[in-house]
Amino acid sequence: MxxxxxxxxxxxxxxxxxxxxxxxxxxxxxxxxxxxxxxxxxxxxxxxxxxxxxxxxxxxxxxxxxxxxxxxxxxxxxxxxxxxxxxxxVARTFQNHGLFTGLTVLDNLLLGRHRLTRTGIVSGALWWGRARGEERAEREHVAGIAEMFELADVLHEKVTALPYGVAKRVEFARAIAMEPxxxxxxxxxxxxxxxxxxxxxxxxxxxxxxxxxxxxxxxxxxxxxxxxxxxxxxxxxxxxxxxxxxxxxxxxxxxxxxxxxxxx
Known part of the structure; x- marks a missing residue:
């Protein structure tokens, strides 16, 4: 970014x-x-x-x-x-963050991109064709957002391992990933x-x-x-x-x- x-x-x-x-x-x-x-x-x-x-x-x-x-x-x-x-x-954050705590920071940010992806269900599940290139592009995009919110060092950590303030930042970053x-x-x-x-x-x-x-x-x-x-x-x-x-x-x-x- x-x-x-x-x-x-x-x-x-x-x-x-x-x-x-x-x-x-x-x-x-x-x-x-x-x-x-x-x-x-x-x-x-x-x-x-x-x-x-x-x-x-x-x-x-x-x-x-x-x-x-x-x-x-x-x-x-x-x-x-x-x-x-x-x-x-419309994107939203919550008083107590609404993150998927069993997933990594990266996965949570990628979920913020879900409404913007164009891959079909079958090609997405099999990860071939356009799905492969689209996922690479989305990973690069959310990596830039993580950098912006100073989350690059915790990108592959599960949300449950994060301090409260960092988790709030992840939720903010996920909302921005939606391009609201x-x-x-x-x-x-x-x-x-x-x-x-x-x-x-x-x-x-x-x-x-x-x-x-x-x-x-x-x-x-x-x-x-x-x-x-x-x-x-x-x-x-x-x-x-x-x-x-x-x-x-x-x-x-x-x-x-x-x-x-x-x-x-």
């Missing part, structure tokens, strides 16, 4: 979330949530525990079907369409120390420099959010209580009262 700006497939469309409402029985997890993410923009979604942030990501990926509202990435409707999000170019148009990061620095957080922030800046994907970031680390986000949306009890630039949100009285506190 080079330092040049890299396109992740077609140019990403705008993410439009409109009037999204999600209920579980009598509990409203999201209530008329609306926001947009422009192509190439980094939008942070913050709020206290239980605000509905992870439920929101589950709606964006089609895991949860909202009762009302729309989630559109470009011209593609994602709300309630499980499986369509990956095909549309929209990248959803669910607490990428949760449980990390200061140095690991700084390193992860550096990787996120690198991704923004090299790739054209839009990013939705959820995290409780306010220094990370305020330093990296273009705009911030604040949820509280499933309702958007503020939205704007980091500085606008930081000084909003409703946000201070509900989440940041006077010291922030």
């Amino acid at each position: 080079t330092g040049d700006k890299t396109q992740t497939g077609d140019k990403p469309g705008r993410l439009d979330v409109s009037a999204l409402t999600l209920r579980f029985g009598g509990v409203t997890a999201l209530n008329e949530v609306s926001f947009t993410v422009e192509p190439g923009e980094l939008m942070a979604v913050i709020g206290p525990n239980g605000a509905g942030k992870t439920s929101l990501l589950n709606c964006l990926t089609g895991v949860y079907r909202p009762q009302t509202g729309s989630v559109r990435l470009g011209a593609v409707e994602l709300a309630g369409r499980r499986g369509r999000a990956a095909r549309a170019g 148009k929209l990248l959803l990061l669910d607490e990428p620095v949760a449980g990390m120390g200061f140095e690991e957080t700084v390193a992860m922030a550096g990787h996120l800046l690198d991704v923004r420099e090299r790739f054209s994907c839009s990013v939705v970031l959820i995290d409780h680390d306010m220094r990370l959010v305020m330093d990296l986000a273009d705009r911030v949306t604040v949820l509280d009890f499933g309702v958007v209580i503020a939205a704007g630039t980091p500085e606008q949100v930081r000084t909003d009285p409703k946000v201070i009262e509900a989440y940041l506190g006077e010291e922030e």
Whole structure:
């Protein structure tokens, strides 16, 4: 991989979330949530525990079907369409990494390339013809991604042998291997120390420099959010209580009262 700006497939469309409402029985997890993410923009979604942030990501990926509202990435409707999000170019990381722990780092990164491969089932199973050349090319591609995320030294190690922070980096790298148009990061620095957080922030800046994907970031680390986000949306009890630039949100009285506190 080079330092040049890299396109992740077609140019990403705008993410439009409109009037999204999600209920579980009598509990409203999201209530008329609306926001947009422009192509190439980094939008942070913050709020206290239980605000509905992870439920929101589950709606964006089609895991949860909202009762009302729309989630559109470009011209593609994602709300309630499980499986369509990956095909549309949406990649996601999880609070606790969702890696295949019995596989190596290399195998996990190659799985991130699965939707982009063209080999048929038979030729892939027999590893002949186009399948052989395609696998070589994919291995070279993910080796470049591993280098970018400082994973080259652990490429052939099983995920179970990795420290927590390194495993989080592997999951981030696998998401980038998918060449996403929209990248959803669910607490990428949760449980990390200061140095690991700084390193992860550096990787996120690198991704923004090299790739054209839009990013939705959820995290409780306010220094990370305020330093990296273009705009911030604040949820509280499933309702958007503020939205704007980091500085606008930081000084909003409703946000201070509900989440940041006077010291922030």
